[in-house]
Amino acid sequence: MNHDSLLQRITAKRDEVVALTQDLIRIPTVNPPGDAYEACARLLGERLKKRGFAVEYLRAVGAPGDRDSHPRVNVVARYEGQGAGECVHFNSHIDVVEAGPGWTTEPFGGQVKDGKVYGRGSCDMKGGLAASVIACEAILEEGLPFPGALEISGTVDEESGGFSGVGYLAERGYFSRPRVHHVIIPEPLGVDRICLGHRGVWWSEVETSGRIAHGSMPFLGDSAINHMSAFIHLLETELQPRLAGRRTSEPVEPPGARVSTLNINSIHGGQVEQHFSTDAMGRPSGDLPAPVVAHSCRAVLDRRFIAEESLDSVKAEIIAMLDELQRTRPGFQYGIKDIMSFVPTATPRDAPVVLATAQAIARVLGREPSYISSPGTYDQKHIVRTGKLNACIAYGPGILDLAHQPDEYVGIAELVDSAKIMALAALKLTRGG
Numbered sequence: 057m058n059h060d061s062l063l064q065r066i067t068a069k070r071d072e073v074v075a076l077t078q079d080l081i082r083i084p085t086v087n088p089p090g091d092a093y094e095a096c097a098r099l100l101g102e103r104l105k106k107r108g109f110a111v112e113y114l115r116a117v118g119a120p121g122d123r124d125s126h127p128r129v130n131v132v133a134r135y136e137g138q139g140a141g142e143c144v145h146f147n148s149h150i151d152v153v154e155a156g157p158g159w160t161t162e163p164f165g166g167q168v169k170d171g172k173v174y175g176r177g178s179c180d181m182k183g184g185l186a187a188s189v190i191a192c193e194a195i196l197e198e199g200l201p202f203p204g205a206l207e208i209s210g211t212v213d214e215e216s217g218g219f220s221g222v223g224y225l226a227e228r229g230y231f232s233r234p235r236v237h238h239v240i241i242p243e244p245l246g247v248d249r250i251c252l253g254h255r256g257v258w259w260s261e262v263e264t265s266g267r268i269a270h271g272s273m274p275f276l277g278d279s280a281i282n283h284m285s286a287f288i289h290l291l292e293t294e295l296q297p298r299l300a301g302r303r304t305s306e307p308v309e310p311p312g313a314r315v316s317t318l319n320i321n322s323i324h325g326g327q328v329e330q331h332f333s334t335d336a337m338g339r340p341s342g343d344l345p346a347p348v349v350a351h352s353c354r355a356v357l358d359r360r361f362i363a364e365e366s367l368d369s370v371k372a373e374i375i376a377m378l379d380e381l382q383r384t385r386p387g388f389q390y391g392i393k394d395i396m397s398f399v400p401t402a403t404p405r406d407a408p409v410v411l412a413t414a415q416a417i418a419r420v421l422g423r424e425p426s427y428i429s430s431p432g433t434y435d436q437k438h439i440v441r442t443g444k445l446n447a448c449i450a451y452g453p454g455i456l457d458l459a460h461q462p463d464e465y466v467g468i469a470e471l472v473d474s475a476k477i478m479a480l481a482a483l484k485l486t487r488g489g
């Protein structure tokens with residue numbers, strides 16, 4: 057089948073995909089704290105129910121962030137095909153980051169201008185979600201027979217790790233065989249790029265300790281901040297240069313991220329954080345610091361690693377530096393704890409989900425796709441680790457660099473093209489690719 061009629065139908069749905077993107081943007085699902093998740097899940101679920109999907113709402117009770125004021129409500133919709141085949145699942149996160157300053161359009165207004173839809177979440181990733189919905193609806197409206205099943209989910213908290221979203225569903229079998237065979241995550245990687253996976257991540261917290269004393273006689277104490285500073289000096293002068301020389305063969309984009317990296321996410325030492333100011337007379341106002349030597353200093357490290365490294369070696373490298381300081385620096389004592397880790401993922405280039413999407417890109421756009429890997433993790437990590445499904449890609453409309461920025465937008469032509477590509481890929485994959 058050449059599916060010309062399906063593609064024409066999607067071309068004619070230009071206004072519809074724009075309207076759905078706007079409707080989704082207008083529900084401000086800001087995370088943190090996780091606002092309006094249920095309203096957004098219901099918008100999606102009610103629409104798909106009308107089209108014949110079986111719809112489930114799954115609140116992640118007891119999972120991180122879930123509380124009555126901000127329930128973590130996910131929606132999963134499934135449409136059974138005719139007979140035995142495979143299930144293609146489109147997964148989108150419905151949460152967005154805060155708008156932040158610098159907008160020239162209304163962040164939650166969904167304004168259309170110059171062929172683009174503007175708003176927080178337009179590209180990351182409500183536009184991709186809308187495109188996947190239009191793709192599946194067009195298949196159904198065409199009356200095209202397919203085996204297996206089509207699934208669409210709207211999940212929460214991707215921006216904060218996805219533990220109450222895809223992580224929660226993966227633990228319950230929603231991203232495993234035999235229920236699901238192929239997963240496409242319409243993150244904004246670009247209409248002609250297929251993202252195969254991501255680098256690994258290890259978050260940890262290092263704490264140095266010292267001895268409290270009067271700040272006017274610091275020689276009687278031992279500053280935890282000075283100890284942390286010695287550690288950070290080593291990170292900057294020894295570890296970071298070493299990491300910059302460690303290159304991966306994975307096609308990570310942007311190319312600057314084709315090495316291992318370390319970011320010091322935050323640091324805090326001494327007294328509880330305060331904001332000091334003076335009044336109109338120049339006198340100090342509010343609480344003043346009391347003079348003490350810091351007995352504790354904590355830093356959160358965000359270490360991103362490449363497929364050629366193991367999580368164990370990544371941890372051991374930092375612990376070895378801390379041990380070295382303990383041996384050589386008088387009074388240096390430390391503790392370290394894991395916050396979170398995920399190993400790198402890479403779906404094989406010859407996986408059916410990759411091949412079917414590549415073929416659809418060639419058909420719709422008339423060019424071959426490029427294959428990339430992401431510097432940061434996204435919900436694929438849960439699908440691979442917990443769902444044990446190594447048949448997942450990120451593919452969707454939008455320019456990744458615009459994500460989380462003011463005046464975020466998604467191009468309308470890209471919305472339509474990506475919906476066509478998703479529809480062609482899905483039809484093929486229900487037959488096993």
Ligand SMILES: [Zn+2]
Nearest residue numbers: 180181214243
């Ligand atoms: Zn995203």
